[in-house]
Every structure is written in C-alpha cells, then in structure tokens.
Amino acid sequence: MTAERRPLRILAVASGKGGVGKSTLSANLAIALHRLGIKVGLVDADIYGPSQARLMGSEDQKPVARDKKLSPVSGVMDIPMLSMAHLVEPGKALAWRGPMVSGALGQLIDADWGDTEWLVVDLPPGTGDIQLSMVQKHKPAGAVIVSTPQDLALIDATRAVSLFAQAGVPMVGLVENMSGYACPHCGEISDPFGQGGAQATAQDLAMPFLGRIPLAIDIRRRSDAGDPPAAGEGPHADAFRAIAQKVADWAKAN
Ligand code: ADP
Secondary structure, eight states, rough: OOOOOOOOEEEEEEEEEEESSSHHHHHHHHHHHHHHHHEEEEEEOOTSSSSSHHHHTTTTTTOETTTTTTOOOGGGGEEOOOOOOOOHHHTTTOOOOOHHHHHHHHHHTTTTTTTOOEEEEEEOOOHHHHHHHHHHHHOOOEEEEEESSHHHHHHHHHHHHHHHHHTTTOEEEEEEEEEEEEEEETTOOOOOSSSSSHHHHHHHOOEEEEEEEEEEHHHHHHHHHHOOGGOOSSSHHHHHHHHHHHHHHHHHHO
C-alpha cells in the first residue's frame, strides 16, 4: 500500500508595506520550520523585488524544467526554493502587467515540490490586485503578517489582514519585527520604532501574536550574506525558532 500523499499547503507571509522585514522573516521562518522537522519549501513571490535567492545563498543556481514543471533549487540547509531571481537576469527591471505576474507566480507555486508539506510564500508587499488574485487562486492554508511596531506600519498591516479575511484565508498570527534595538557596544535597549504595537494590534484584531524579532545588525548582516541567523545558534535563532514553533503548532491543529 502506498502512503497517501499529503497535499502541499501554502503559508503566506505578507506585510502591508515594504521594508518591514517580510523577506527576512520568510527565509528565517522556513529555516526554523525545517529545523523543527517539517518538510518545507520556499517561494519568493516578491516578483518586482526578489531577495530570497540572496538570503538563502542560491543566487548562482538555475532551476530546470521537467515535464513543463520547474524543479526547485536548493537554499540554506538544502531547503527547496524558487524565486524570480532564478529566472531573470540580476538587476533587470521587470515591466510586467498583472496577468504576466500571475502567470509567473503560478509557475513558481505549481513547480515540482516533491514531498514538501508546507510552502512558505513570501508575498509582494502591499494589498493590490496581484496579491488578492494570487491569494484567491492559490488558496493559502494560513497567513502570517509581519509589521514593525510603529503606528503607520500597523495601519498597513491591518489592511493586509483584511485582504486575507476577504479571501477567507485563516490568520496564523502577527509578528513584530525590528522590535527594540540592542546597542552592540553598551547593550542598552532602545526602541527606534516603539515596542509592543503589533502585540496590541493583534489583540485588537483578535488574532494570535507570534512573537517579536529585535532590530539587530547581526540579523541584517547574516541575512544579506546568505547565512540567515535561524540556521545558527544564539538568541536570534531562538527567537525565530519560537515563532516557528507557534506556526508548527497552528499547522498541526489546522
Ligand atoms: P521586506 O521584505 O518587508 O521588504 P526585508 O526583509 O527585505 O523587508 O528587510 C529590509 C531590510 O531590513 C533588509 O536589509 C534586512 O536585512 C533588514 N532587516 C529586516 N529585519 C531586520 C531585523 N530584525 N534586524 C535588522 N535588520 C533587519
């Protein structure tokens, strides 16, 4: 008897606007979920500003197509992944309209993911038509929203939450990124963007709060170098692991 193949489920990672650390969280979350023993893949759906190839150290790889399906490349810890950056020339601007973008995203998501159970999808920032049609077409099993703690970002995050609500996608929870800055010299904690705003917003919206990630030079440095902190040890790896554990618990229950 052959084991029944579990359908691939999509975990969408979204934010109301760019620059809040959505891609950083997606990469580190995928790694932390992988380290918890979940078969995870990663799609960079940020078509106009793909960064997962760099974050996951797979820039020099090219996916091949077999039977009209793309085969993923390997990122950190051999996590299968696909990004537009693997398909277009680096630095080349994409002047694509909505339908072309949807088509390209479909190719990435409908690739040959083998026995992958969860596909972490790093969505483009914002709440436009592309995001909505993508969410309706590919029906994520759940969504994680990333925000920084300050009010303006949170208003945008609230908009992102309503995009998923409209499409009937369950909310896994909210992550507060760039929360508190520890000075690398004196250790003093300061809060350039405030702190706790996302937690309060999650409470207002009656959705789970998944945790906070500090603003830390090491997170930026390691992520930019293709060696995200979740792949190592230490307080930042622990912070990503704690969030991944909550996501894994949610996945088990849903
Ligand atoms: P987005 O996907 O929301 O546009 P990115 O993940 O690309 O945002 O992050 C934007 C920039 O902020 C990147 O240079 C990234 O390394 C940096 N960054 C993200 N999260 C953190 C953090 N917690 N601490 C320090 N730098 C961060």
